Amino acid sequence: MRASRVNKVLYLLVLLIVVMHGVVTASDDPLPSWNDSAVKTSIVTFVEQVTKEGSADYVPPPERIAVFDNDGTLWAEQPIYFQVQFALDRVKALAPKHPEWKTKQPFKALLEGDKKAFAAGGQKGLLDVLAMSHAGMTTDEFNGIVKDWLATARHPRFKRSYHELVYQPMLELLAYLRANGFKTFIVSGGGVEFMRAWVEKVYGISPEQVVGSMGKQKFEMRNGTPVIAKLPAVDFVNDKAGKPVGIQKFIGRRPIFAFGNSDGDQQMLQWTAAGSGLRFMGLVHHTDAEREWAYDRTSHVGKLGKALDEAMAKGWTVVDMKRDWTRIFPFDER
């Protein structure tokens, strides 16, 4: 063999090894932003067990339903729920057309910047404000407003669009589950129309796989064109004990995998845990004040106490953000 030919063969062999190494490395670690800890092992072990054909724990693909809370689980929720900021901005934008709001609660509190008084109303208070302030608007119009807001509003601490504040490790987890035949759903206390405007682009979760709180709606003809109009009333609050009900209403089967971060997710985790066969229940514990925030039992958003106690008592997976995640946001340095 001539030297040049030997070189060529060697070159191709090296190329092959480099390529193979890349492939093996990638498939070796589908969760690169997760530290190699017991938490990561609990996820990977679960997925390997339920997808291994012939194993006693095998779950056929149609039954591989995974549900995720959104606020504090897939994206951040401090200093206030992002949808609350959206509602604040909307009430301010609409206020000139509603002089009566200056003296009417909860609008008065909102316009005077009293976020705490407003936050005290919880998800229901937020939903009431959104329903009342957007009554009569069509669902298509509302969708456009949410998209405009996301394109222009900036988070006060990170000075970035709100949808950039999603958790890189969770994006990897969503992709990993889907690559293993899972169908991924959001099950959030947030408004379903608010989330559907952007979750497909950001999480790869299609609108029909979003379960959330919702306002009442009405089909009607406007100048001969059919529209769906928003009514000034809340229809369903998908929080706490509402979450398993939302799962049953919208999905119609019990998840085998559920991830949350607050006491509002406790019943969803209980419902998931109570099915037969292998199940995965996970909680994100916000422990990283430097890269994100640290809060739990006394927080005004994402309060985590009872669910954390149950998770520890029952051996559910608890992510310690500071310990388990090498990156928080996609824009963090690797």
Next chain:
Amino acid sequence: MRASRVNKVLYLLVLLIVVMHGVVTASDDPLPSWNDSAVKTSIVTFVEQVTKEGSADYVPPPERIAVFDNDGTLWAEQPIYFQVQFALDRVKALAPKHPEWKTKQPFKALLEGDKKAFAAGGQKGLLDVLAMSHAGMTTDEFNGIVKDWLATARHPRFKRSYHELVYQPMLELLAYLRANGFKTFIVSGGGVEFMRAWVEKVYGISPEQVVGSMGKQKFEMRNGTPVIAKLPAVDFVNDKAGKPVGIQKFIGRRPIFAFGNSDGDQQMLQWTAAGSGLRFMGLVHHTDAEREWAYDRTSHVGKLGKALDEAMAKGWTVVDMKRDWTRIFPFDER
């Protein structure tokens, strides 16, 4: 070459031709139970146009949402809605535990066999009866009851299980759409829990792709086990103007393909038609008293008048069952 060897080669060639012919024929006609008519052409042309990359009518797969009414569109609905028969059978089965029903409407009418008085209550009356008679039961228990009923109840005319009375051409259409990247949904006035018990097996439509009427539900602990219990109240009626609302609530995007068979589907078809780009709107017209039933404008179930007028005025596809379908049920001879 010896004669025996020539014969062998010829035999293999013939076999190959037969096999290839079968393959080509199968792929040539994904809708073998549809006569080659304008109706079939309208379906195939639509699917080819929206799936052809680079064409002006191209629709990306996530947007290929197809919705189907159930009663009278995917399965039969005569002589009474099959779910009404289920409700009748359930009320009879539960009557011994409810002596008060003997004097209380609508139970009295049902127990006395007055189906017409009951049918006058429409979908809402049916849902009320089911909600009241099954209050307190868990969703898992109800699912089992529906499955047991389907396994034992027989249709009065065909003496077959109710879920055998599905339309073979529609089974082919569902499969054809899915093979072309469509996501197929049921959008029915029927109860969502009633349908989810069997539609995956019968239509290949998963529970999370069923939109239907529903009763209120509650999450609670029973002896330490979390359950979802049915409450004695109707939550949502997915019929007429409720159908587009149901689509928006559960799917969150507008379908590009919709099939129905009655005036209860008119608004769903209008909502589908009003989107931008190419759309398909179809109606099944029951015209075959011999193989199935013939009914439309004056029928007590599946009344079809206003929607038929609109379909004809707007050029929507109308299936003439007798003319367009070579087979009705899977058990019909080919």
